[in-house]
Amino acid sequence: SQKIEQNSEALNIQEGKTATLTCNYTNYSPAYLQWYRQDPGRGPVFLLLIRENEKEKRKERLKVTFDTTLKQSLFHITASQPADSATYLCALDFGGFKTIFGAGTRLFVKA
Amino acid sequence: ETGVTQTPRHLVMGMTNKKSLKCEQHLGHNAMYWYKQSAKKPLELMFVYNFKEQTENNSVPSRFSPECPNSSHLFLHLHTLQPEDSALYLCASSQVKDYRDNEQFFGPGTRLTVL
Numbered sequence: 215s216q217k218i219e220q221n222s223e224a225l226n227i228q229e230g231k232t233a234t235l236t237c238n239y240t241n242y243s244p245a246y247l248q249w250y251r252q253d254p255g256r257g258p259v260f261l262l263l264i265r266e267n268e269k270e271k272r273k274e275r276l277k278v279t280f281d282t283t284l285k286q287s288l289f290h291i292t293a294s295q296p297a298d299s300a301t302y303l304c305a306l307d308f309g310g311f312k313t314i315f316g317a318g319t320r321l322f323v324k325a
Numbered sequence: 326e327t328g329v330t331q332t333p334r335h336l337v338m339g340m341t342n343k344k345s346l347k348c349e350q351h352l353g354h355n356a357m358y359w360y361k362q363s364a365k366k367p368l369e370l371m372f373v374y375n376f377k378e379q380t381e382n383n384s385v386p387s388r389f390s391p392e393c394p395n396s397s398h399l400f401l402h403l404h405t406l407q408p409e410d411s412a413l414y415l416c417a418s419s420q421v422k423d424y425r426d427n428e429q430f431f432g433p434g435t436r437l438t439v440l
Contacts, residue, residue, distance in 0.1 A: 246426045257415050258368075311358075311380055315368040317365060
């Protein structure tokens with residue numbers, strides 16, 4: 215069956231550390247993979263996109279990797295801050311209109 | 326206004342009521358979406374419109390009826406809903422061309438409670 219899995223348990227880390235979130239999928243072949251941030255009661259906000267032929271993408275303190283063999287993406291936030299506390303969603307993008315979202319991982323960064 | 330706006334932000338309705346959710350995008354995008362988000366579940370795609378034409382309907386019950394009068398506005402008409410329809414309803418838009426990546430811009434959502 216087709217699945218997207220993100221850590222269902224919340225991730226708690228100390229300020230200044232690197233947060234690493236995981237997105238695994240099975241029986242899909244996305245062309246792109248996206249990461250979004252969602253704050254409580256708000257809509258998701260796009261953060262980064264990585265293409266299937268890219269291994270790594272960076273934007274400021276964010277880094278995303280995409281391994282199409284392992285069917286896995288890792289999302290890293292370096293030098294994390296309390297303001298980074300939110301739910302992070304991965305999304306499989308097949309091009310066109312079809313995008314499938316994971317359930318998200320809740321991140322708490324403690325001061 | 327910029328981005329994607331949704332009204333109302335909160336809605337409480339009885340099972341026999343009829344109401345509508347409204348979405349407007351100010352980004353000049355060609356595609357608009359309705360998603361349902363229930364607690365601890367992934368976003369569920371409900372409907373997709375491309376240049377006002379519906380391209381996707383993910384087996385959504387007929388008590389949800391979308392309307393897209395133009396490429397900037399999207400409505401979701403609700404009638405005889407069930408308590409399990411209570412959720413956050415999110416509207417999104419994107420500029421889709423030639424099956425390239427589909428970065429979506431979301432509105433703030435409407436928190437719907439069905440009594």
